[in-house]
Amino acid sequence: MTASVLVRQGELRTEQRPVPTPGPGEVLVRITSVGVCGSDTHYFAEGRIGSFIVDSPLVLGHEPAGVIASLGAGVSDRSVGQRVSLEPGIPDPLSEQSLAGCYNLDPGVRFFATPPIDGVFCEYAIHPAAFCHPVPDSISDDGAAMLEPLSVALAARSAGKIQIGDAVLVAGAGPIGLLISKVAQLAGATVTLSDVRAERLAVAEKYGATHTFTATDPPPVVPEFDVFIDASGAERAILSGLERLAPRGRAVLVGMGADTVALPVPLLQGRELSITGTFRYANTWPTAIALAASGQVDLDGLVTSVHGLDDVQSALLAGSNLGALKAMVHP
Numbered sequence: 557m558t559a560s561v562l563v564r565q566g567e568l569r570t571e572q573r574p575v576p577t578p579g580p581g582e583v584l585v586r587i588t589s590v591g592v593c594g595s596d597t598h599y600f601a602e603g604r605i606g607s608f609i610v611d612s613p614l615v616l617g618h619e620p621a622g623v624i625a626s627l628g629a630g631v632s633d634r635s636v637g638q639r640v641s642l643e644p645g646i647p648d649p650l651s652e653q654s655l656a657g658c659y660n661l662d663p664g665v666r667f668f669a670t671p672p673i674d675g676v677f678c679e680y681a682i683h684p685a686a687f688c689h690p691v692p693d694s695i696s697d698d699g700a701a702m703l704e705p706l707s708v709a710l711a712a713r714s715a716g717k718i719q720i721g722d723a724v725l726v727a728g729a730g731p732i733g734l735l736i737s738k739v740a741q742l743a744g745a746t747v748t749l750s751d752v753r754a755e756r757l758a759v760a761e762k763y764g765a766t767h768t769f770t771a772t773d774p775p776p777v778v779p780e781f782d783v784f785i786d787a788s789g790a791e792r793a794i795l796s797g798l799e800r801l802a803p804r805g806r807a808v809l810v811g812m813g814a815d816t817v818a819l820p821v822p823l824l825q826g827r828e829l830s831i832t833g834t835f836r837y838a839n840t841w842p843t844a845i846a847l848a849a850s851g852q853v854d855l856d857g858l859v860t861s862v863h864g865l866d867d868v869q870s871a872l873l874a875g876s877n878l879g880a881l882k883a884m885v886h887p
């Protein structure tokens with residue numbers, strides 16, 4: 557099979573590799589669509605994310621969908637030809653965190669395209685059957701791949717405990733911020749979305765936001781929001797969002813980038829604000845599938861370019877193009 561391999565920082569090469577054989581409990585999936593995430597771009601451009609370093613060749617891509625091509629021993633609840641969305645992180649099912657229901661926090665989780673685990677910019681991959689979620693035909697291949705970012709959004713909604721009537725501010729109108737905005741609206745909130753890129757706010761209304769502002773020209777600070785969700789990773793957005801929270805407001809930090817931010821302690825104390833982070837997701841696929849299948853969330857509307865395995869570099873660099881939202885790779 558053909559695989560796109562990051563041989564070293566900034567250098568991709570297509571290689572021929574053997575098609576892997578599924579072990580017990582696993583299935584072989586022919587990959588049809590993979591979403592490009594900012595983390596893929598970071599590994600390509602910088603060769604590392606925090607302590608994860610690309611020090612040997614790595615296949616990028618962790619938002620896959622595909623079709624089951626063969627079954628490993630003992631798999632009886634999946635069938636060849638079934639269309640699936642792959643949940644990318646494989647935890648140890650007996651870890652303390654898995655047993656507590658938060659398998660995303662298992663420190664031993666093996667996650668696609670996180671060194672040294674290969675990702676899915678390739679034609680075939682093996683994966684546990686339990687983490688290959690069947691999808692109905694009403695969800696496209698790209699939509700099935702984007703159940704992963706939708707899952708990030710659902711985890712943010714849960715962490716922010718968003719309820720009917722809440723006023724929610726979301727910073728960052730990339731794919732993640734737009735999907736957070738949409739699931740917050742579906743949960744009954746009124747959503748305001750901000751970005752420094754005005755062009756990205758053009759689709760805000762379609763993704764649930766009734767108010768928008770450009771972060772370079774923000775409105776006066778009014779402490780009016782029940783929930784603030786950062787999907788930008790920008791320090792300025794985080795501090796500005798905290799200032800806009802009403803007493804007892806809840807902040808959720810989803811964006812990655814601002815590794816350390818000086819906390820406005822008197823503000824947190826004076827308004828009794830709470831702050832949490834989110835790390836990926838757990839148990840979100842059933843809800844994500846239901847939202848996409850029913851048409852309540854339009855995942856295909858986020859796709860702005862499609863690339864082959866010989867064109868992964870353009871896919872990885874597409875995010876900064878004017879109007880770009882989500883690049884997809886079709887192996």
Ligand SMILES: NC(=O)c1ccc[n+]([C@@H]2O[C@H](COP(=O)([O-])OP(=O)(O)OC[C@H]3O[C@@H](n4cnc5c(N)ncnc54)[C@H](O)[C@@H]3O)[C@@H](O)[C@H]2O)c1
Nearest residue numbers: 728730731732751752771788789790793811812834835836
């Ligand atoms: N916590 C998790 O598990 C998790 C999972 C996936 C992605 N992420 C992170 O979520 C973030 C969003 O992902 P994405 O794919 O949408 O990324 P993206 O880069 O496409 O979107 C981020 C947006 O934030 C905007 N932005 C920058 N500075 C801003 C500011 N001061 N105010 C408002 N907006 C500002 C950018 O213009 C951009 O449109 C990224 O940081 C990503 O790493 C976190």
